[in-house]
Amino acid sequence: MGPTAPVIDAGLSKYDPLGRILCFDRFDSTTHGWTELIGNYNGRGDLGTVDEHMRDFRPPQLSSCSFFDVGTHGTLSGNYALKLATRAHRGHTATGIRRLTMAGRGLVRIEAYFAFKAEATVGRELPASVAWDGNRHPSEAQFGAFTVATDICADNGVRYHNVIRYQNTNLAGEMTQQWMYPVVPEPTPRDHQEGKFALPYAADFTAPDPDDWRYFDEPLELCVNEVPTKINWHYLRWDIDTRTRSNVELRLNDRVMDMRDVPVPVYPDRYSTLDNLLNFYFSVRTHADIRNFLFLDSVLISVDW
Amino acid sequence: MTMRSTMTAVLERAALVNDELATEPYELPWAQEARFFVQAHELAGTLELTTEISPDGLTWCPADVPQVRVETPGMTSWLVTGFGQWLRVRCRVSGDEAPAARLRIYLVGKS
Incomplete structure (x- = not known):
């Protein structure tokens, strides 16, 4: 040898x-x-007591990224990607959450290679704000948004979410292609128990009122590549600081965004049973009656402590 | 030898079926075998469960699995092998008056 x-x-x-x-x-x-x-x-395991807008976030799947026209596409790193798939129901969200705790405070970095798509329409067409011209395709306007977020709680029950959302289209289906953040914390089941809200099925669980979202940075076109069955993997790197409860920086391929001025709303009240909570979630939300998919090739989470 | 992988998805938690329901497409390209568990919390009428497969998640046909008939509330289960990539179950409830089923549906894949 x-x-x-x-x-x-x-x-x-x-x-x-x-x-x-x-x-x-x-x-x-x-x-x-x-x-x-x-x-x-509740204590009886009665899933009828789950908030209506949080009862159907769909189970993640392991996908070989196969399509009707080319068969198996495959991923960047191997055979399978983690796939989050919404229902074909306007406003529906699918999630994948990862639950850790913190052994220190400081910088936390989440990196991922991902791709996003609307489900292909075959033998039928759905309304879209983009027409097919041989390059552009209606499918690009049939993808709503994907979100990356944390759920963090420490220091006597202080709880907050760092949130970034790539909004591909607004709720009217018009292309926006901008990053967003919410200015309010996510409504929780305890808020519901206390009568502060009651949200319907397919409400935006991260922040239900569109007026509670703000854009940051300039519009950013991603590589959706012409038709709904081509997968191009994008690199995402996001830094937060759990010592200062703040955002630091977001990188998407060659675009680097300073996020230190992007606020992180903290819950006004305190939470129990969550000491040192460090959760991350990815979610995908459709803005039309078509399934939307978020594919994760791989994810890496690292810290400086 | 590597340890086998297994994965459980809850496809429906409390779906009310008065006529017919096909579960959302679920990919199990890595799994050699799969098993549905259908728990009828409430049932009025007869429930027919048909396993369906697809090469693309869009177009479906029956799998090589006998249809399962359920007449009483409770859990029923069946094995599926050699199914390819996508799986779903079509649930049809019928009866003389006000047929209805309240269903929780699990799909378990194993490599």
Whole structure:
């Protein structure tokens, strides 16, 4: 046998982790802790007590990214991606959540390679604000938004969410292609129990009122590549600081966005049973009666503590 | 030898079926076998459960699995193998008057 080639971890080398890696999830075996989110329920396990807008976030799937026209597309790192799929119901959201706790405070970095698509329409057409011209395709305007967010609670029950959302279209289906953040914390089941809100099915669980969202940075076109069955993987890197409860920086491919002025709303009241909570979720929301998909090739979470 | 992978998805939690319901497309390309568990919390009439498969998640046909008939509330289960990539179950309830089923549906895949 000849000399051994140097071992290069092709999986890790495409990432840029901080000093301590908490998890590096490739989806060639299981969902690696990314699970469906569901609202809270009573002591009898009666799922009828789950908030209507938090009862149907759909189970994540392991997908080979196969399509009606080309068969199996495959992923960036292997055979399978984690796939979040909405129902074909306007406003419906699918989620995948990962639950950790914090052993320190400081910088936290989440990185991912992802792709997003609306489901292909075959033998039928849906209304869209974009017409097919051989390059552009109605499908690009049939994808709503995807969100990356945290759920963090520490220091005697102080709870907050860092949230970034890429809004591809607004609720009218018009292309917007902008990053957004909410100025209010997510309504919780306890808020509902206390009579502060009651949201309908398919409400936006992260922040239900569109007026509570703000754009940041300039519009950003991503590589949706012409038709609903081509998958191009995008790199996302997002830094937050749990010492200061703040956003730091978002990078999407070659666009770097300073997020230090993007606020992180804190709940006015305190929460129990969540000490050192460190959750992350990805979600995808359709703005039309068509399934929307978010594919995650891999995810890496690292910290500086 | 690597340990086998398994994964459970809850396809429906309390779906009310008065006529027919097909579950959302679910991909299990990695799984050699799968098992549906259908729990009828309430049932008036007869429930017929047909396993369906698809190559693209868009167009469906029956799998090579016998139809399952349920006449009373409770849990029923069946095995599916050699199904390809996508799976769903079509649930049809029928009866003389006001047929209805309240269903929780699990799909378990195993490599």
